[in-house]
Amino acid sequence: METEYGRRPARQHFLPPALRAPLEARTFREFGYLLLSLPISIVMFTWAIVMVSLSAGLLITFLGIPVLAAGLVGCRAFGALERKRARALLGVDVPAPQPVRGKRGMAWIGAVLKSGVSWRHLLYSVVHFPWALFSFVVSLSLWVYGWGLVTYPLWQWVFPTYVGQDGIQLYGDGTHDFYLDSPFEITLTVLVGLVVTLAVPWIIRGFAYVDRGLLFGLLGPSRLEERVVELESDRGVVVDTSAADLRRIERDLHDGAQARLVALAMDLGLAKEKLTEDPQAAARMVDSAHGEVKVALQELRDLARGIHPAVLTDRGLDAALSSVASRCTVPVQVEVDLPCRPVPAIEGIAYFTVSELLQNVSKHSGASRAGVDVWRAQDRLMLQVTDNGRGGASVSGGSGLAGLAERLDAVDGILVVDSPRGGPTTVTAELPWRA
Template sequence: MAIDYGTDRRRAAAGPPRVPAVLRAPLEGRTWREFLYFLTGLPVSVVLFSYAVTMTALGVGLLVTFLGVPVLAATLAGARGLGALERMRARGLLRLDVADPEPVRPRRVSARGRQRGGLMAWVGALLKSGTSWRHLLYMVLHFPWAIFTFVTSLVLMTVGWGLFLYPAWQWIHPTYLDQPGIQLYGEAGGQSFYLDSPFEILVTSGLGLLVVLGTPWVVRGLAQVDRLMVSGLLGPSRLAARVWELEEDRGVVVDTAAADLRRIERDLHDGAQARLVALAMDLGLAKEKLDEDPEAAARMVDEAHGEVKLALQELRDLARGIHPAILTDRGLGPALSALAARCTVPVTAEVDLAARPAPAIEGIAYFTVSELLQNISKHSQATSARVDVWRTADRLMLQVTDDGRGGARTAGGGGLAGLAERLEAVDGLLLVDSPAGGPTVVTAELPWRG
């Protein structure tokens, strides 16, 4: 999120607004946009209500035939389309930006388990879509509310401005029915009531001013209810959005696991496996020369012994990269200390945890610090680094700092981008602050899940 600190400084230098908000509100564009929203809301709501009631009644009435279900599905599809127009109206007049709801995804499973689309699958998806029914519910509920807001806002606006501008009207028409002033109440009991004295005109204008000053706040309160209705009934479902997010996270987790398996397979194939194959060949040659040239066979066995040690070291490093034994046995503090000791850059590690998080979170935290320290060793040109780990409420916090050249970014599909995706898959967060010239501060948040 970009923050314009220059704008804040300019506002602070300019000081508070000269005109109080209560005096500015009647003339602000927001007030008149919301008033226009109420004026247009009544005719729009009449159309929406008529459509919802007519089409729903038609569909329910035709349920005795095979046409009822398709008619109801078409009604819901039309409701979604009209809901899109309502979101546009709210976006233009209420300045309410509501995201489009999740699309209808028709699916039909065949006898062989394959998913196929079709007309009936589309109809079934519409009828099972809670979002579509919420659009239809909005059309029904908004009609009485639109009548109330239309009448209330129109009466307040016309009465308030009419009374407030009464002196101008009296000045334009100084006499009415051969009497000074303007007839306000008509005839009652054989007498006519007029506002003809300056005091009466002043009181009338003052009452109108009070109504004018209070109307914007009433209008804003009513508009807030409309905002809640539009966002709650015409916007995306929180549950559906969460399911969609979890599906994306599941894809990230699957891709990450597949990438890890490919990396392990590559490391085994190019490292330990190649050494073990060469070792087997050397031992075979040594066995053949054992009778003919025992000294050469002994040298070959000695070389094979060295290869065994290297292969064991590579396997140990590979296992440590997957999930080190020290992490399982002693926890995150000793594991990060051992990780910092192996880094080519001097690293200070401080872990302040009274308890251990869940093993999965502990493993992700270890992997995150390991990746960040590798980036520092390879790219940062730093002379020192620091790792801090602590707990805040229900979050595990990691912070890795170095005094390198900076310029690290999560964009561009690099290692930091993949690390950020891995953290997001478990409701984590990665923040990178790395200006050119350094220092670089990378902060990671993970759920505790102890």
């Protein structure tokens, strides 16, 4: 059954986690991952050591360089296999690092050797083997012994029937023997096995968390690579936004002021022709053209304010946001508490963010009042726009808030929307403070 937020309700469990852990599917998947790790790590370790050793021996003939590159490529292939295995058994999605950037031949070999990703895959192939061996031995031993002791009453009869002793022998020196064969000893054996069985899943999960750390640390993209990818994405957003703004300006000029000026030129031309024939008609046409000039000037002022308002440059955010609030269709209370002005770029982004949010309030919220708060919190510029409207705003794909969130993200900003159905709505934006 789906909830109103699109999620399935959590399954109700009658047993506590400690008791149901040995039989959970997660435990079996993680245990299977640890068991498979040993044979795979043996192959990876062997490949890495053989290829590095071979390349070191062949360096004198220059063949060692392509051999080493081939070894690193093989380690990257094993890394791709490990990420798929982790996705299937551990339920973690380790992002794939950036592929090797280089053309064929020596340029490609050089790119492989200079890639930090390749060397981290080689390091994983080497260090994962001893860890895989340790986790394999410990988890398998505890798993077998735990379940073996729990089920001891079911197979204890094997010893007197086929081995010639009363049960599991704990001690024997030729004169004294101790076997687990009495009801008390069998019960105690089952209890010890139960404790081990209940503890094994958590030990296995601890081992799996270590594997997750190795996967993310050595087989995933580095923080520098993630930052580069993020900056490339942000650059694309900035370019798209700039292109959209230029298209908007061109459209406003073409459809607005330019069209009025063309009509004005035609009216003045007609007035010039009628000046000698019908001075009164020419005067009326000049008067009409004067009105068109005023409208065109107002459109140009609005367009210039949309590009970068003069009041923001001259007097800062407090005056600029108060000007925006005065044009809003609902009463807006503006409070700006800043010790100094941020850099013009951040100040401009903050202005247009609040301006767009207030436009949303006017068009979509149905609110009777709104508020704008601006303050500085350490190295962040905080913006908050609230209204008492109907709520339901979200940053889902395709909405204006989604585009605004992308533009803020391009400068390391954050947009958070809290808008339950029925309201009120609070939209908080964070921008880096750069004085």
